[in-house]
Amino acid sequence: MRSAAIAALAAIGAVSAMPSSYASFKNALNRRADGPTDTQVLQYALTLENLEKRLYADALSQFDEAAFAAAGYPSWVRGRISQIAGHEADHVSLLSGALGNASVAECTYNFPYTDVKSFVGLTTLIENVGVSAYAGAAQYITDKDYLTVAAVILSTEARHQAWESAAIGNANPWGSAYDTPLGLDMVYTLASAFITSCPDSNAALPVKAYPTLTVGEGYALGSSATFTFDDPRNATNYVVFYEGLGSRAIQLDENDSATIPTDLQGIVYAVISTSSDPSAVADDNIVAGPAILDFPFNAWTANPAFSG
Numbered sequence: 001m002r003s004a005a006i007a008a009l010a011a012i013g014a015v016s017a018m019p020s021s022y023a024s025f026k027n028a029l030n031r032r033a034d035g036p037t038d039t040q041v042l043q044y045a046l047t048l049e050n051l052e053k054r055l056y057a058d059a060l061s062q063f064d065e066a067a068f069a070a071a072g073y074p075s076w077v078r079g080r081i082s083q084i085a086g087h088e089a090d091h092v093s094l095l096s097g098a099l100g101n102a103s104v105a106e107c108t109y110n111f112p113y114t115d116v117k118s119f120v121g122l123t124t125l126i127e128n129v130g131v132s133a134y135a136g137a138a139q140y141i142t143d144k145d146y147l148t149v150a151a152v153i154l155s156t157e158a159r160h161q162a163w164e165s166a167a168i169g170n171a172n173p174w175g176s177a178y179d180t181p182l183g184l185d186m187v188y189t190l191a192s193a194f195i196t197s198c199p200d201s202n203a204a205l206p207v208k209a210y211p212t213l214t215v216g217e218g219y220a221l222g223s224s225a226t227f228t229f230d231d232p233r234n235a236t237n238y239v240v241f242y243e244g245l246g247s248r249a250i251q252l253d254e255n256d257s258a259t260i261p262t263d264l265q266g267i268v269y270a271v272i273s274t275s276s277d278p279s280a281v282a283d284d285n286i287v288a289g290p291a292i293l294d295f296p297f298n299a300w301t302a303n304p305a306f307s308g
């Protein structure tokens with residue numbers, strides 16, 4: 001019965017079309033001369049899980065039930081966060097077990113939260129990045145068993161994120177019909193902002209961090225926003241927005257500003273590239289980023305048209 005169901009799903013997959021916008025997006029994700037090995041993908045995943053485990057564990061040791069109550073949260077919030085912390089510790093154990101002596105150890109981190117509320121906000125963003133990380137790395141996994149394990153970790157991270165957004169934050173738990181896959185270097189750029197240093201004994205990952213990109217405060221749909229980054233090149237730059245399986249490039253003006261599209265929703269990633277074509281965005285033309293943008297929307301908002 002199980003295999004019949006899987007066969008039926010496979011048949012559906014064989015005939016259904018990919019969203020057209022994904023073709024160009026996928027091209028960008030694929031642009032790596034050197035695909036990582038399964039071991040390297042697991043080390044990359046463990047690097048992220050180590051970070052998440054430490055994020056939750058440190059905050060829980062710092063903020064007791066009284067601190068959560070003082071922040072205005074009902075008592076179940078800390079209880080559920082403790083359960084999530086346990087999941088992250090389990091993910092670390094599982095990946096460490098799979099990697100054996102190729103495991104990567106915890107790094108030291110600098111998490112920018114200052115109180116319970118900013119901790120909860122940070123967890124929501126990091127869980128989103130976790131989902132994007134597994135989605136973007138899935139294509140490199142060759143061992144089907146690891147793929148299944150990655151899939152169930154991904155969906156669990158998505159439940160964490162959805163609960164943190166919706167149940168605690170009373171905000172939209174999703175962006176569009178699709179989560180946003182991100183390339184390894186894009187994810188590592190976001191994660192490395194929180195990593196101070198890692199043990200020398202950790203295997204070097206085949207990833208790099210791009211220069212930091214920040215977006216001016218108060219950015220909004222349909223308004224001009226300023227993008228700040230170090231630019232050693234003298235070329236025309238574009239901000240490329242990624243949401244779901246869609247992507248779109250918009251030229252920056254002389255002040256590094258651009259008008260934000262009106263059809264973005266939820267968590268959106270932006271990079272600066274010298275490529276005007278999202279499908280040609282690659283390592284050698286990414287100037288900075290990604291930055292994470294958040295466009296909350298209420299229950300009466302139509303689903304977005306953004307598709308690239």
Ligand SMILES: *[C@@H]1O[C@H](CO)[C@@H](O)[C@H](O)[C@H]1NC(C)=O
Nearest residue numbers: 098099100101102103201203
């Ligand atoms: C890691 O484990 C493998 C398999 O058990 C073994 O062959 C290898 O020598 C070990 N490497 C190190 C650096 O300990």
Ligand SMILES: *[C@@H]1O[C@H](CO)[C@@H](O)[C@H](O)[C@H]1NC(C)=O
Nearest residue numbers: 231232233234235236237254
């Ligand atoms: C940048 O490029 C423009 C046009 O290509 C040129 O006029 C300008 O002198 C260049 N600036 C620098 C600092 O190289």
Ligand SMILES: *[C@@H]1O[C@H](CO)[C@@H](O)[C@H](O)[C@H]1NC(C)=O
Nearest residue numbers: 224252253254255256257258
């Ligand atoms: C860039 O900023 C300058 C100084 O504020 C302003 O005069 C100019 O109009 C701006 N350029 C654009 C394209 O908005």
